[in-house]
Amino acid sequence: MTRRTDTHPDLADPRIGAPFFSTWRVGTPLRQRQTVEAVAAAWERRPWPADGLLGYHVYTAHDASTLLHYSQWASEQSYEAFVRTQRQERVDEIDTAVPGIERLGLGRYRRYRSGVRDGETRVLGCIVLVDIEFEGPDPDRQRAWVDAVFEALESEPAPHPGGISAHFHLSTDGTRVLNYAEWESALAHIEALSAPGDGIGSSTAQWERVQTWPGLKSTTVSRYDHALGLIPD
Structure with a gap:
């Protein structure tokens, strides 16, 4: 299953082969909070998607408009498999809860x-x-x-x-x-x-x-x- 944690991620974890960063523009502090809760709901109601995903973290920007997403993948292949089979249902649920999210792109690092x-x-x-x-x-x-x-x-x-x-x-x-x-x-x-x-x-x-x-x-x-x-x- 999927569990929520307040613990900050370990960025130096040697198991991380594909760290990804992305930014969403949501517009206001209220929509920041609403989107974070929508992400939590969409993930917590489902089983953890893959052994190759070590953790997924969301951050609220001090500009009061955007969110940062940081996901820790063992490999890009694990991420691509998730995209093909499980990502869209989560995106659809989040977009239904908070319409109008602008996704600014995924950075692979x-x-x-x-x-x-x-x-x-x-x-x-x-x-x-x-x-x-x-x-x-x-x-x-x-x-x-x-x-x-x-x-x-x-x-x-x-x-x-x-x-x-x-x-x-x-x-x-x-x-x-x-x-x-x-x-x-x-x-x-x-x-x-x-x-x-x-x-x-x-x-x-x-x-x-x-x-x-x-x-x-x-x-x-x-x-x-x-x-x-x-x-x-």
């Missing part, structure tokens, strides 16, 4: 590197998603840019204490990097952004290299709260 402070025990308060887009596909550039971020983090003279972890994912089409970052609170992230420097990080040569990487097209930052976790019972 692979986790590349994660950074977590040793002995970290703080309570997670906010998810920050940093979406990096490059000009055209280049898997080597994706990896090199993430490696440069880690070099900048390791040389950071004044790291903000509010950051808990960062999980960097590479899109399978070679064009994007997605950082799923865990923060102590939204306020801590806002304070970090307002510190000297262009974004998170001090004004160092390492961070300037990250921010002016050749082919870097855009950076989008969004904050979320974990609203729903679904796992097999």
